[in-house]
Amino acid sequence: MYEALTYQGMLKEIAYNVRNKNVMNDTIGILVTRPDLPTGKEILNSLEYFHFRTGKTINFYLPGYGAYWPRTEYSDRKEVVEIDGVKWFFSNEKFVQYIEDLEKYSKWEYSGESELLLIELKEGKLSYKCMLQFYLDNMIRDGVIVSIHQFFEKVMRICSQTNSAKQISNAMGIDKAKQIMRDKLLEKLPADMGIIFGQERYFCVRNLE
Template identity: 35%
Template sequence: MTSLDMRRPTRYQTVRFTETRNSKLIGVLFCHPKSPLGKAEVVDHLSHFHHRSGEAVDFYCVGYGAYWPPEHYADQKPVTRIDGVEWLFSEIAFNRVVDELENETSWEYSGETELILLTARKDNNGEAFLDYGSAIVCNLEAMSQAKAFTSVRAFFTDVFRFAKNNSDSDPTWGLSDNRGIKLGSSALKEAVLSLLPKTLSDAYRRGEHFAVKSIAVNP
């Protein structure tokens, strides 16, 4: 779990890879610390998410950071501690990332707790880039109300486990081999839907349901 404060646009952020990994799952979490879901399910569990995500997936917690000097952001406030380190939150940093991601994708921030998932890949020269064509958004508040998961912790754990259990070299996350799903930009969305109760995942597949949908910019 990493902070993302948007000092530079996301397309210039460094994406970490293991030496042999050709693709990596990236999560960008928009969770205001004062939202009911954020307070109950996310903020107090950031340390848990940090350790559970491991090396298989990079999660960026937007607007949060540690080791900021005093007045790094005029509005920064402490919200939790991870491994004894104070973490802070800034509305300024949060909204910078919202603006950047809205420019890069077709996503429009709902004001609720949302998780954007996309893939980081290596090009033919070994350089890492963020594949916005694979990007999807999960509205965690809508999914929680629909009983898509028992808790955010459980859903995130499923996402972490899925990333860890699939091939490091397969940019479609093993879906073609393991689940018989056709390749393409829908692979990541199908991966998430496969983690949900079948009745709900079938409903979400019918049309572009707002709770889990692609946010890639149409060509």
């Protein structure tokens, strides 16, 4: 797990890994969540576990979160979790700043709830051409996934075997899952709305460059 106090801070960390660790092609995870969200609370309760569990499998960045913050900075900071003996904090101000920057440099738009974004790092540069976007709160509410923990275990296991967004999508059976959920939704929605609604309510693969 990496702090991502700002979008530019994340880019600097990625550049460091490219330059010093030769990580040129990889999958970058951006975990967009806040402590006040139901899924955010569940994630934070197990964040230390996720930190150790991910290891070298995938780099997750947490917008608005960080450690070793000076007492005189970030007046709205809140202590939210302790990872390996180090206190981590959250700042709504910095979270919003990160969101605005990500929306500025891509076509992504924040849903207002918890999302997991999987973005490809190609030849040392972030590529938004094939971004996987998961709406975690909707997935939990509608029973698409049993729990955040089970979902992340699957993501980490798949990412340990590939760093291609397309291969990750295939491995997770996203197309099949879409069809199953579309069938369920069509029972409740008008036929002309079902397909569009089902495709984007839970997860999607998009070109957001």
